[in-house]
Amino acid sequence: MEEKAPKTSFIGQAWLVILLALLYGGGLAGVQLALGPRIAENKRNETYALIPEMVPGAATEKTVELEIVGADGKNVRVYKAVSADDQHLGWVIPASGGGFADRIECIIGVDATLSVITGVYVLDQKETPGLGDLITTADFLDRLKGKATDLPLTVVKRNPQAANDVLSLTGATISSVAVCDIVNNAIANTQAPLRQLASADAATPKQD
Amino acid sequence: MAHESPTALERFINGILPENPIYRQLLGLCPFLAVTNAMAPAMTMAAATGFVLIAANVMVSAIRGLLKPHLRILVFTLTIATFVTIADKVLAAYLYDMSKQLGPYIPLIICNCLIISRCEICASKQSIKVAFADGVGMSLGFALALASIATVREILGSGSWFGVELLSPEFWPAWGIMVLPPGAFLVMGVLLGAAEWYGNRKKAAAAAQTSEA
Numbered sequence: 001m002e003e004k005a006p007k008t009s010f011i012g013q014a015w016l017v018i019l020l021a022l023l024y025g026g027g028l029a030g031v032q033l034a035l036g037p038r039i040a041e042n043k044r045n046e047t048y049a050l051i052p053e054m055v056p057g058a059a060t061e062k063t064v065e066l067e068i069v070g071a072d073g074k075n076v077r078v079y080k081a082v083s084a085d086d087q088h089l090g091w092v093i094p095a096s097g098g099g100f101a102d103r104i105e106c107i108i109g110v111d112a113t114l115s116v117i118t119g120v121y122v123l124d125q126k127e128t129p130g131l132g133d134l135i136t137t138a139d140f141l142d143r144l145k146g147k148a149t150d151l152p153l154t155v156v157k158r159n160p161q162a163a164n165d166v167l168s169l170t171g172a173t174i175s176s177v178a179v180c181d182i183v184n185n186a187i188a189n190t191q192a193p194l195r196q197l198a199s200a201d202a203a204t205p206k207q208d
Numbered sequence: 209m210a211h212e213s214p215t216a217l218e219r220f221i222n223g224i225l226p227e228n229p230i231y232r233q234l235l236g237l238c239p240f241l242a243v244t245n246a247m248a249p250a251m252t253m254a255a256a257t258g259f260v261l262i263a264a265n266v267m268v269s270a271i272r273g274l275l276k277p278h279l280r281i282l283v284f285t286l287t288i289a290t291f292v293t294i295a296d297k298v299l300a301a302y303l304y305d306m307s308k309q310l311g312p313y314i315p316l317i318i319c320n321c322l323i324i325s326r327c328e329i330c331a332s333k334q335s336i337k338v339a340f341a342d343g344v345g346m347s348l349g350f351a352l353a354l355a356s357i358a359t360v361r362e363i364l365g366s367g368s369w370f371g372v373e374l375l376s377p378e379f380w381p382a383w384g385i386m387v388l389p390p391g392a393f394l395v396m397g398v399l400l401g402a403a404e405w406y407g408n409r410k411k412a413a414a415a416a417q418t419s420e421a
């Protein structure tokens with residue numbers, strides 16, 4: 001009589017699923033290894049192109065890419081935004097965090113002393129079409145522009161009163177909060193080291 | 209009498225028009241409505257969906273002998289999700305601007321009922337050759353349907369086709385509604401009505417011919 005694997009045997013039932021998951025996982029890791037650097041390069045090029053928009057007056061070709069140690073002890077890549085006549089105007093900080101559906105990647109423009117947000121742009125997101133994906137629109141991102149960084153941004157559903165209040169998108173509160181959290185965390189993480197760097201730069205006499 | 213499964217050629221031909229995924233089966237309507245305000249995103253979506261459909265069909269057909277009935281949907285989903293991720297990464301690497309324009313709609317190919325239905329109806333039951341032919345036929349049918357609605361919407365809404373200006377703004381005040389979501393529903397309704405009318409007319413002609421004979 002033919003013996004069948006007992007229905008309660010997990011491996012007997014799911015071996016194909018486990019094998020395929022391992023196989024597909026390996027394949028996807030290979031794809032990521034092969035294409036990851038190219039995707040990162042595309043995002044870097046887009047960031048460079050957006051620097052004049054993130055920090056008004058900055059010149060793309062004068063941008064200096066730096067790696068600093070953030071408050072969390074991890075290395076953070078930042079862009080020093082400089083004008084055509086070599087004036088330090090601000091910083092552009094790439095940052096990411098969890099959204100409603102997937103990770104949201106942003107770039108944040110701040111002034112030289114990290115006191116004011118000069119621009120925010122969403123590089124990558126997979127939020128709900130028609131609702132959460134409105135975080136990419138100028139209508140929403142302009143709500144963050146010009147905010148002071150002394151207090152973290154707070155999302156409110158109606159009547160923004162305080163200076164750090166940001167009006168949430170209707171039907172997309174989680175996505176709105178996610179973007180504000182990304183901005184808050186990025187600023188908290190880089191504020192001290194970048195201010196230190198800016199004051200050290202200011203103290204260094206310029207060579208003609 | 210045993211019911212014979214369609215051959216590779218029949219699967220291929222059926223996918224294009226007689227069983228067109230959009231006009232005859234009403235499957236995959238989300239991308240049909242969402243990314244067809246211009247030809248370029250519509251054709252990119254068609255290519256990405258085609259790749260996933262063909263690859264998933266071939267893979268599922270290759271392992272069809274090992275599938276357990278109660279776990280088959282899980283295997284289909286796992287397979288489809290893998291190929292969708294590959295398509296998403298390839299687009300982000302080589303067509304970055306288009307990848308950004310399509311946004312979440314590429315990952316949403318996972319939810320396209322057309323792909324899982326082809327795995328269930330054809331790939332899990334027939335040979336790799338037939339599954340491949342089915343994938344190619346259905347992909348062509350899907351691309352044709354997307355092209356039909358995108359052509360109408362882009363020409364009427366922007367006065368262009370594939371970005372090339374066809375109607376000068378002096379003579380054609382672009383109908384903005386055509387590139388917006390309501391335009392997609394309006395054009396879909398008209399095109400589905402036209403396809404149904406044409407199908408019924410053909411059926412009536414065939415019936416008349418049979419009764420005459």
